[in-house]
Every structure is written in structure tokens, then in C-alpha cells.
Amino acid sequence: MGLDMMVERNTSDQEEREEEEEEKAAKNRYTKGVKHLLEIGISSVPKDYILPPQDRPRVTDKDLEHGSNFCLPVVDMARLRSLSAADRIQALEAVDKACKEYGFFQVVNHGMNEEGMRRMMAAGRRFFEQGFEERKKWMTSDIRGKVRYGTSFNQINDTVFCWRDFLKLNCQPLQEMLPLCPSSPKDLRDEVVSYVEEIQVLFLEIMAVVLEALGVRKEEALMEEFEEGSHMLIVNYFPPCPNPDLTLGMPPHSDYGFLTLLLQDDVAGLQVYHRDRWFTINPLFNSIVVNIGDHLEIFSNGRYKSVLHRVLVNSTKPRMSIASLHSLPFSSTVRPAAALIDDAGRGRLYKDTDFAAFLNYISSHDANRKSFLETRKLTPNGQRG
Ligand code: OGA
Ligand code: NI
Numbered sequence: 462m463g464l465d466m467m468v469e470r471n472t473s474d475q476e477e478r479e480e481e482e483e484e485k486a487a488k489n490r491y492t493k494g495v496k497h498l499l500e501i502g503i504s505s506v507p508k509d510y511i512l513p514p515q516d517r518p519r520v521t522d523k524d525l526e527h528g529s530n531f532c533l534p535v536v537d538m539a540r541l542r543s544l545s546a547a548d549r550i551q552a553l554e555a556v557d558k559a560c561k562e563y564g565f566f567q568v569v570n571h572g573m574n575e576e577g578m579r580r581m582m583a584a585g586r587r588f589f590e591q592g593f594e595e596r597k598k599w600m601t602s603d604i605r606g607k608v609r610y611g612t613s614f615n616q617i618n619d620t621v622f623c624w625r626d627f628l629k630l631n632c633q634p635l636q637e638m639l640p641l642c643p644s645s646p647k648d649l650r651d652e653v654v655s656y657v658e659e660i661q662v663l664f665l666e667i668m669a670v671v672l673e674a675l676g677v678r679k680e681e682a683l684m685e686e687f688e689e690g691s692h693m694l695i696v697n698y699f700p701p702c703p704n705p706d707l708t709l710g711m712p713p714h715s716d717y718g719f720l721t722l723l724l725q726d727d728v729a730g731l732q733v734y735h736r737d738r739w740f741t742i743n744p745l746f747n748s749i750v751v752n753i754g755d756h757l758e759i760f761s762n763g764r765y766k767s768v769l770h771r772v773l774v775n776s777t778k779p780r781m782s783i784a785s786l787h788s789l790p791f792s793s794t795v796r797p798a799a800a801l802i803d804d805a806g807r808g809r810l811y812k813d814t815d816f817a818a819f820l821n822y823i824s825s826h827d828a829n830r831k832s833f834l835e836t837r838k839l840t841p842n843g844q845r846g
Pocket of ligand 2: 715
């Protein structure tokens with residue numbers, strides 16, 4: 462080999478190493494979150510955040526501002542509480558229809574303390590507005606951590622990163638999580654306690670209504686399980702994004718639990734996949750958005766489906782949401798309700814599943830779309846698919 466060639470080989474080895482180092486440094490920056498990227502002065506999204514053209518959202522800031530005329534079914538909890546038995550049947554039919562056709566609905570007159578909701582949102586916002594040095598104390602890539610500040614969708618496996626930072630709080634049992642919950646801003650813990658207590662009550666009430674709509678007797682035993690059920694509170698922060706047309710705040714996904722109760726601020730961003738297209742959900746002041754998760758799809762033996770949703774970002778306003786994911790206790794097995802197997806010729810459509818299987822799955826796969834649920838499906842005659 463001539464000297465020239467050796468020199469060339471060495472330079473290209475070195476270049477390759479430098480490139481690798483640079484990639485590593487970039488990934489390291491990304492794990493600090495998207496707010497951090499803005500703080501260090503980026504002015505366009507790095508290439509790792511750019512979706513392939515077919516996955517990019519085709520919406521502009523203008524569309525978001527003017528809103529869509531798409532409206533989710535609204536469930537008035539106060540009305541539901543006060544109805545006579547006959548009228549209640551009709552109201553339950555409406556819930557059943559919302560669950561079947563949309564997999565999403567909004568609840569109003571839910572009984573949550575509205576001042577408390579605002580204070581929770583404000584405390585969460587102040588958490589993200591703190592400097593990185595403060596936020597990073599809760600940064601961990603351990604998906605089993607009780608408290609976790611992180612970024613993107615599934616940091617470990619994402620092939621394209623998304624424009625979201627989050628604080629995840631595993632609220633069951635609350636007393637174990639609290640000492641680990643950020644103590645700055647000072648009021649965060651108190652607000653979390655009030656919010657978690659209230660939203661858990663609301664979840665139980667909505668869950669009972671959904672079981673009634675589904676035609677499953679709300680068995681005491683099941684409701685008791687939900688009382689001790691898993692509860693993950695996710696405070697999502699989507700900073701303004703320099704190229705909202707190239708990336709997403711969250712990719713298309715379904716939620717894993719029975720129900721998700723979502724509080725969003727007044728900035729639009731949530732989109733639901735309905736009848737083969739994406740619809741933007743206009744935030745309805747003081748309402749809570751409810752959606753069906755994979756576990757309820759399994760429990761209902763496919764009568765109610767978890768629905769794909771995603772989050773758009775915009776170039777001017779930070780957006781916040783607080784998602785409350787509820788399911789059975791961590792150690793329980795989720796399976797189709799006995800009453801929903803075999804009636805009207807519908808065999809069992811899903812395998813039993815538990816959290817361990819789910820956590821194993823997400824720590825080794827890019828768990829977007831409904832990929833986990835796909836692994837739990839049986840063929841209609843009850844054999845393994
Ligand atoms: C989620 C989610 C939607 C939103 O946290 O799972 O879908 O509007 N959030 O932030
Ligand atoms: Ni979600």
C-alpha cells in the first residue's frame with residue numbers, strides 16, 4: 462500500500478471516529494430534552510427529529526389557530542348523575558356510541574376543582590420553565606422509575622425523536638412516589654396530591670359508567686381492583702418548534718391502560734385518527750378528554766377500540782397537557798371479560814396480558830402505533846395469531 466493511500470485511510474478513519482463522536486454528543490444533547498435544545502440556541506430542528514415525508518403532519522400554524530369544526534362527543538357528568546333510570550339508559554347509549562365510534566369523548570361538569578386544575582397546570586409549567594440544572598435532577602432513562610423527567614416518546618427505541626419533554630409520576634401508591642417528586646417549584650407536590658386524588662375519583666366514576674355502557678355488570682371486585690389500580694400521571698411539555706411541519710410532539714400511538722383522562726391547556730395540538738384521517742381536538746375550557754386504552758380494548762374483547770392519536774407542535778406557543786393513565790394494579794392480568802366472550806358468536810380475541818409483558822415490549826421495541834396490542838391479538842376462532 463502506498464504511503465498516500467495509508468494517509469488517506471488514516472484520515473478517513475479519523476473522520477469516521479469524529480463523526481461517531483459528534484453523533485454521540487448530539488444524542489447526548491437530545492436526551493436533555495427539546496426545551497434544552499432551544500435554550501442552547503438551535504434555530505431549526507436537528508435531523509434526528511425530522512420525520513420521513515409520509516409521516517409528517519400536513520397542517521399549518523394557521524389551521525391550528527383557526528381550529529377545526531370537529532367536535533368530540535360531550536358527556537355531561539352532572540346530567541348523568543341526576544337522570545332517572547329511563548333517561549339514563551339513553552345517556553349510556555350515547556356513551557357506548559362515543560366509545561365505539563370515536564374511542565374518545567370529553568367530559569364536562571366532572572366535579573374536579575377547576576381552580577385546582579389550573580394550579581396543577583401552572584405548577585407543572587413552572588417545573589419546565591426552570592433551568593436545565595434543576596430539571597435534570599429527575600432525568601433517568603429507567604422506564605421503571607417512579608419519577609422520571611425525560612423527552613421524546615420512547616427515548617430508548619425512538620428512531621425519530623419527537624418534540625416533547627415530560628415528567629412522569631407513578632402515582633400508585635402515592636405515598637411512595639411523593640418523596641421522590643420534584644420539590645421545586647415548591648407547590649408542585651401539593652398540587653399533585655390534590656390533582657391525583659380528584660382525578661382518581663373521576664376515573665372511578667367514568668370507569669363505572671363505561672362498564673355500564675359496555676353492558677358488563679360493574680362487579681364489586683373489579684371496581685375494588687381499580688381503586689388500587691395503577692395510575693401514571695404524565696405532565697407533557699411541548700415547547701415551540703422551529704419546524705412544526707417536519708416533526709411531531711408525539712407520534713401516532715394508543716395509550717396502554719383502561720382509560721386516559723387528559724387535561725390540556727388552551728393551545729391546540731391533540732389529533733385523533735377517525736375515519737381514516739386526522740382531526741384536531743379544539744381544547745374545550747375546563748373539560749377533560751377521555752380516551753380508551755389498549756387494556757380496555759382487551760377487556761371489552763374488542764367492542765371498544767383504543768384509538769390512535771398524536772400531537773402537533775407549533776412555532777409560537779408552548780403547549781402543555783397532563784395525561785392521567787389508569788388501569789388495574791400492576792400485578793393484575795388483563796383479559797377479556799367473561800360476559801363478552803362467546804355471546805353473539807364472538808370468541809376470545811385477545812390473549813391475557815400484564816404490565817410486565819408491556820414493559821418488556823416497550824424496552825425493546827419502537828412502541829408506537831398500536832404495535833403492542835397487535836402482539837396480544839388472537840385470531841377470531843380463539844387460536845394464537
Ligand atoms: C399522551 C398523549 C396527548 C396530548 O400523553 O399519551 O397522548 O394532547 N397526550 O398531550
Ligand atoms: Ni396518548
